[in-house]
Amino acid sequence: MENTATGTGAIIFDADMSNFMPDVIERSMQVPVLVDFWATWCEPCKTLGPILEKVVSEANGAVVMAKVDIDKTQEIAAQMQIRSVPTVVAFIDGRPVDAFAGVKTESEIREFIEKIAPEVGPSESAKLIEYADQAFEAENYQEAGGAYSQALQMEPDNIQATAGLANSLIKLGDLENAEQVLSGAADKNDPVISAALAALETAKQLGDIGYLDALIKAAQDNPDDYQAKFDLSLALWAANKRDEAAQELLDIIAADRSWQDDGARTQLLKFFEMAGPMDPFTVAARRKLSSLLFS
Structure with missing residues (x-):
């Protein structure tokens, strides 16, 4: 831990029973103090530690950090009820x-620190992601993708930037590069990455299924043609007609749930994943789906 030091003026320092009261408890009356509980045998600690030190160092004194080796300070760990490492506790007043x-990304750690030390402010990558999000909402996908890409250059493991860049590429029709971006995601189980993967799969399914008007006519001409209704649902989703897209799938489920091995319900769940669990669309459509399945 060569970045650590001792003394009340240090930004990053080691703490034990001898200095915990003055350097953590008392010092937190003047400045927020992060306490990083770690252990030499803890592999995740070796990942989190350098990220913590980097962010704290860049805060320029707005927050300081004490590093506590739980094997050498078991009394402190017991008093704080530390059950696993790494664990980071913020002290104020x-x-x-x-x-x-557990391990957090650099952006997640910055967000955590900004809550206890607002003067730290967002990082340059966070500012880029916010700008990119706004460009994406305005359907300026080229500009959004460029900003997400810049953010990733600064912070390669940033989940939000990874998903944002992939979604921008999907909107631009560059599915190959979108897939490549997602393959390098730091955490493929993160909800925003899962949503981007669902968007990519849906975009692949769209392929050359035809123009929206033609699909609407095909579905209307033959209501029992569930493939036409399924294709129409994908096209409606791509056209941002989410409620109509869900209704086509719900109609298939109501008529024949076994169609394509429950394929309509599977696709509807992908729509939910892309929209997010608390989105009003998801809440309303999930309620309709439940009424169909359990009526």
Whole structure:
């Protein structure tokens, strides 16, 4: 831990029973203090530690950090009820106010620190992502993709930037590069990555299924043609007609749930994943789906 030091003026320092009271508890009356509980045998600690030190160092004194080796300070760990490492606890005004356990990305750590030390402000990558999000909402996907890409250059493991760049590429029709971006995601189980993967799969399914008007006519001419209704649902989703897209799938489920091995319900669940679990669209459509399945 060559970046650590001792003394009340250090930004990053080691703490134990001898200095925990003055350097953590008392010092937190003047400045927020992060306490990083770690252990030499803890592999995740070796990942989190350098990220924490980088972000704290860049905060220029707005927050400081004490590093506590739980094997050497078992009494402190027991008093703080530390059950796993790494665990990071924030102290303000002499008491713990927030905490997290496990490895976090640089952007997540910055967000955590911004809550306890607002003057730190967002990082350059966070500013780029915010700008990119706005460009994406305005359907300026080329500009959004460029900003997400810049953010990733600064912070290669940033999940939001990874998903944002992939979604921008999907909107631009560059599915091959979108797939490549997602393949390098730091956490493929993160909900935003899962949503981008669902969007990519849906975009691949769209392929050359035809123009929207032609699909609408095909579905209307033959209501029992479930493939036409399925294709229409994908096209409606691509046209941002989410409620109509869900209704086509719900109609298939109501008529023949077994069609294509429950394919309509599977696709509807992908729509939910892309929209997000708390989106009003998801809430309303999921309610309709439940009424169909359990009526």
